[in-house]
Each structure stands twice: as structure tokens, then as C-alpha cells.
Amino acid sequence: xxxxxxxxxxxxxxxxxxxxxxxxxxxxxxxxxxxxxxxxxxxxxxxxxxxxxxxxxxxxxxxxxxxxxxxxxxxxxxxxxxxxxxxxxxxx
Numbered sequence: 001x002x003x004x005x006x007x008x009x010x011x012x013x014x015x016x017x018x019x020x021x022x023x024x025x026x027x028x029x030x031x032x033x034x035x036x037x038x039x040x041x042x043x044x045x046x047x048x049x050x051x052x053x054x055x056x057x058x059x060x061x062x063x064x065x066x067x068x069x070x071x072x073x074x075x076x077x078x079x080x081x082x083x084x085x086x087x088x089x090x091x092x
Contacts, residue, residue: 006038007086012051012061014044023060023074030079037083 011027013020024041031037044051044059054063061070062082069082 006036007064008038008040009062009064009083009086010040010042010054012042012044012047012054012056012059012063014059016045017059019073020060023079026074026076027062027079030076030083033080034083037086 011024013024027039031039042050044056051057055068056063056070058070060074061068062074062079064086067082067086069078071078
């Protein structure tokens with residue numbers, strides 16, 4: 001049985017950020033339509049160096065390779081478009 005290749009996306013957030021909580025709920029709903037996407041939650045406050053290395057300066061943020069999505073709130077539509085665009089990303 002062959003394993004399906006998965007695309008890994010980092011979700012930078014903070015447990016004390018209400019915008020991140022709203023975006024996390026939207027992300028979980030959108031992920032139901034993208035079983036090939038694996039999301040790793042990255043707590044910003046305990047991973048500042050990693051966030052800087054990934055170019056993250058604002059949360060919430062989704063990062064996959066050199067692609068990222070940030071904003072005050074990540075809406076389901078914006079998340080959907082970002083995840084769909086990853087199918088055409090090199091190495092995804």
C-alpha cells in the first residue's frame with residue numbers, strides 16, 4: 001500500500017491570541033477538504049527564533065516553504081485559496 005504524499009504547513013499562533021483562536025477554527029474546517037495537508041501548530045511565544053527564521057512577524061500565520069499567509073484573521077476563503085495554491089508549489 002503506497003503512502004500519500006503530504007504537504008506540511010506550519011500554523012504560527014499564540015494561545016493568548018483571540019485572532020489565532022478564530023483562525024484556528026477556520027483552519028480546522030477548511031482542512032476537512034484537504035486530507036493531503038498536515039498542519040503543525042507552532043506556539044510563537046516559545047518559538048521566536050523559528051518564527052523569525054520562517055519570516056513570521058505577525059500572527060496568525062500559515063507557512064509552507066517560501067509561501068506564507070498572514071493577516072488579522074485568516075478567513076476560511078483565504079485559507080482555502082492558500083492551501084489550494086500549495087498543490088502547485090515546487091516540492092509540495
